[in-house]
Amino acid sequence: MVGGNKIAVALSGITKRFPGVIANDQVDLELLEGEIHTLLGENGAGKSTLMNVLTGIYRPDAGTISIWGKAVQLENPKDAIEQGIGMVHQSFKLVPTHTVTENIVLGLGRGLAPVKIEEAQTKVAELSAQYGVKVDPAAYVWQLSIGEQQRVEILKILFRGAKILLLDEPTAVLTPQEADELFVTLRSMRAKGHSIVFISHKLDEVMAISDRVTVLRGGKNVGTVLVKDTNPQSLSNLMVGREIKFATFPRKEALGDPVLEVEGVHALNSRGLPALRDITFSVAAGEILGFAGVAGNGQQELAEVITGLLEPTAGSVRVNGVDMTRESARRFIDAGVSYVPADRHGVATVADMSLSHNFVLRRYREPKFAKGPFLNFAAAVGYARRLIKEFNISTPSHATPIRSLSGGNLQKVILAREMTTRHRLLVVMSATRGLDVGATEFVRETLNEHRHKGRAIVLISEDLEELLSLTNRIAVLFHGEIMGILDADKAEIASLGLMMAGQAQAEVA
Amino acid sequence: MAMRLELRLERSRKLEVLVPVVSVLLSLVVCAVLLLSTGTNPLTAYGAMLKEAFGTSYGFGEVLVKATPLILCGLGVMLAFKMMFWNIGAEGQLHMGAWGATAVVMTGWDASAWLMIPAMMLGGFAAGALWALIPAYLKVKLNTNEIITTLLLNYVAILWVAHFIYGPWKDPTSFGFPMTKQFPDGAQLLRFGDSRVHLGLVFALLIAVALYFIQEKSRWGFEIAVTGSNPRAAEYAGMNAGRNILLVMLLSGGLAGIAGMVEVSGIQLKLLKDISPHAAPYGYTAIIIAWLARRNPWGVVLVSILMGGLYVGGETVQITMKLPVNIVLIIQALILFFVLGGDILSRYRLVFDRKEALSGG
Ligand SMILES: Nc1ncnc2c1ncn2[C@@H]1O[C@H](COP(=O)(O)OP(=O)(O)OP(=O)(O)O)[C@@H](O)[C@H]1O
Ligand SMILES: [Mg+2]
Numbered sequence: 001m002v003g004g005n006k007i008a009v010a011l012s013g014i015t016k017r018f019p020g021v022i023a024n025d026q027v028d029l030e031l032l033e034g035e036i037h038t039l040l041g042e043n044g045a046g047k048s049t050l051m052n053v054l055t056g057i058y059r060p061d062a063g064t065i066s067i068w069g070k071a072v073q074l075e076n077p078k079d080a081i082e083q084g085i086g087m088v089h090q091s092f093k094l095v096p097t098h099t100v101t102e103n104i105v106l107g108l109g110r111g112l113a114p115v116k117i118e119e120a121q122t123k124v125a126e127l128s129a130q131y132g133v134k135v136d137p138a139a140y141v142w143q144l145s146i147g148e149q150q151r152v153e154i155l156k157i158l159f160r161g162a163k164i165l166l167l168d169e170p171t172a173v174l175t176p177q178e179a180d181e182l183f184v185t186l187r188s189m190r191a192k193g194h195s196i197v198f199i200s201h202k203l204d205e206v207m208a209i210s211d212r213v214t215v216l217r218g219g220k221n222v223g224t225v226l227v228k229d230t231n232p233q234s235l236s237n238l239m240v241g242r243e244i245k246f247a248t249f250p251r252k253e254a255l256g257d258p259v260l261e262v263e264g265v266h267a268l269n270s271r272g273l274p275a276l277r278d279i280t281f282s283v284a285a286g287e288i289l290g291f292a293g294v295a296g297n298g299q300q301e302l303a304e305v306i307t308g309l310l311e312p313t314a315g316s317v318r319v320n321g322v323d324m325t326r327e328s329a330r331r332f333i334d335a336g337v338s339y340v341p342a343d344r345h346g347v348a349t350v351a352d353m354s355l356s357h358n359f360v361l362r363r364y365r366e367p368k369f370a371k372g373p374f375l376n377f378a379a380a381v382g383y384a385r386r387l388i389k390e391f392n393i394s395t396p397s398h399a400t401p402i403r404s405l406s407g408g409n410l411q412k413v414i415l416a417r418e419m420t421t422r423h424r425l426l427v428v429m430s431a432t433r434g435l436d437v438g439a440t441e442f443v444r445e446t447l448n449e450h451r452h453k454g455r456a457i458v459l460i461s462e463d464l465e466e467l468l469s470l471t472n473r474i475a476v477l478f479h480g481e482i483m484g485i486l487d488a489d490k491a492e493i494a495s496l497g498l499m500m501a502g503q504a505q506a507e508v509a
Numbered sequence: 510m511a512m513r514l515e516l517r518l519e520r521s522r523k524l525e526v527l528v529p530v531v532s533v534l535l536s537l538v539v540c541a542v543l544l545l546s547t548g549t550n551p552l553t554a555y556g557a558m559l560k561e562a563f564g565t566s567y568g569f570g571e572v573l574v575k576a577t578p579l580i581l582c583g584l585g586v587m588l589a590f591k592m593m594f595w596n597i598g599a600e601g602q603l604h605m606g607a608w609g610a611t612a613v614v615m616t617g618w619d620a621s622a623w624l625m626i627p628a629m630m631l632g633g634f635a636a637g638a639l640w641a642l643i644p645a646y647l648k649v650k651l652n653t654n655e656i657i658t659t660l661l662l663n664y665v666a667i668l669w670v671a672h673f674i675y676g677p678w679k680d681p682t683s684f685g686f687p688m689t690k691q692f693p694d695g696a697q698l699l700r701f702g703d704s705r706v707h708l709g710l711v712f713a714l715l716i717a718v719a720l721y722f723i724q725e726k727s728r729w730g731f732e733i734a735v736t737g738s739n740p741r742a743a744e745y746a747g748m749n750a751g752r753n754i755l756l757v758m759l760l761s762g763g764l765a766g767i768a769g770m771v772e773v774s775g776i777q778l779k780l781l782k783d784i785s786p787h788a789a790p791y792g793y794t795a796i797i798i799a800w801l802a803r804r805n806p807w808g809v810v811l812v813s814i815l816m817g818g819l820y821v822g823g824e825t826v827q828i829t830m831k832l833p834v835n836i837v838l839i840i841q842a843l844i845l846f847f848v849l850g851g852d853i854l855s856r857y858r859l860v861f862d863r864k865e866a867l868s869g870g
Pocket of ligand 2: 406
């Protein structure tokens, strides 16, 4: 720990209730000057809620907040900014058609004192050099990758002079390399006396970056420990109250017939630019094919092409031997293609509808959930109750609107829905993103089970270790092309890394 | 001190109910101020309106007469709004419906009501539906803005009706008035007792029940709700947005068309110029109704009856207290204004900034 032991933030007795849940239950927390403090806890433990209290988005039902020893009332985000608190949310709030600098100063200039863009640009460049946050201040946001956009959010906070930074699962959307770069930045902030709250479900990251860890369970603080006095195993004990075993997954020996055959597929992205070039692969029953690659190299379009949401400009897609190239998404669903999209708020769920409704979002036509032209709502509720239990989803009830679920629980809802259909092919993007350790294991085991039941699975992920432990083969996408397909048994992280950077398999080998 | 709106993360149930009620009350208060400024005691005026509309059986009958087309149009608009398709064209669809029903009569066919009425309903429905399908089709094919197309088509429909009653369908014995001749008995809807309340009210209520089941219970209703709430999720769920836009507008326009049909067949007994009140046309009032009713079919029925009361009460004070007929329009506009404002406040909260903002440096 650098700096003195000045207390930047002291939360005491913070309680926040939502209808049917106590998200934070008398939480005490101290954040020191120059400290990286991790919040750890299962999905729905109350981490995001606590951060939202500290940024004035939620007002606590009880408890007090003091900043640098002074008791404060945070009525709204503006108050928090004035107290020098800034937060990087999981979904960013940037304007794509503006430049990095414009986004950073947006909302700062008022009335007669407009912000001078040139001055701001210089200052942004200085900050980015100072903290090792690599991003071009003049670039347009739409040109940036997710990782770069996150850096803009961080610069925005630094620009406003915040000393206290809150990062809610920042690494969930980053590639391993980007995560390493983020850690360099965080360390240099710490060295300059900033205080940082970091949230992550990845224990190795937590061990690597934090000074102290506070574990939340069921909304309560169950312990704050120094990282040097602990280890991943005891952290997960604290978190879930039991040990978590990390299973290995045997692959299936004999594969069945091909379920998905993609040949020579080309496709355009939503801006009309080529996104996929000459993609050819097939997945057999009983197989998990992984797709590795840095985000934005055609993963989204690939997933959409093989689920009927995007029509390829050339090539063919066959499911169970039937040509489906020009078929609608509806026909893909009927043919037994399940899909877990990356965008869980924007695509995979309807925020204002209940869990029950969302569970039948893609299944409401099935006889099980239909009564003639009507929706069999009782069946949907029964199904919802079953999945809530089976997938351990924390929610007050099946009638709760999806909007109020925690990030990880939302992901569980989508996984539960797509994994319990009688699918032949399951397409999953970032399966375990945002899931806690226990849920991650559960989902991996379930995917493995499905493989052994003879289903075909396409797993698109940036988590190389997950791909290596789960899949049969790994294909690497780069600029919309497949750089090669490796057997997971023989693949190494180093060579996958080179292929992700654009080297063909032949050159790597 | 600056003011600004901030998104509420926690949406309040209480506000959802409170907003429509408070908006109606506020609009009455503001209108009271207007009345005072013209030297009228607002309490006397409101009292007279209330008494006339809901205190006498004749008045209440007239309320139901007005409520009938309002319910039908309101249900149609509600369904379109549920899918976030902004159908502002109920007024035009109502006119086309009236025209379509009249067209059946104008063939010269004279049969019993058992045949005539269903045929006229079909004609009204079909004409209203076709009229609504034009903007729907343009939206699906060319992604045109439906607010503009539905609105502009209203004027076309009104002129279309005018063309026929000034021209080919004009009754030669009408002393030059632009109207058709009176419909034969078989083309007139049954009226109850000696009131003007007619069978159209029963149709409207039955359709409200049907729409409740379609919108709230059916799988198609689920598709409409999902499409309205998150179109990308609808696409992901394999729902056919284009087809649903066409179908929803077919029903939406068809219902407004039936409103036009019951107006000519139950009330006017001929096609003429002002089938919809000039000051506050049914088709536009229906928009306010659908919004106030929170897109709920029972709500539409209830609010339509209240709005019917406003029409009847407004007519009364116009005659007895010599107030301008526009008072109805003013109250309606104020209600809409407050409901929309209230909607914003139930989603955002108003924040007052005490301190000066940070400067850019
Ligand atoms: N706006 C809200 N309305 C109602 N309930 C909410 C709301 N926000 C959070 N909750 C509930 O509060 C609890 C804590 O949620 P929170 O988002 O803080 O969890 P989390 O620890 O961040 O979980 P995750 O790891 O899944 O992101 C959950 O049970 C959630 O359903
Ligand atoms: Mg969270």
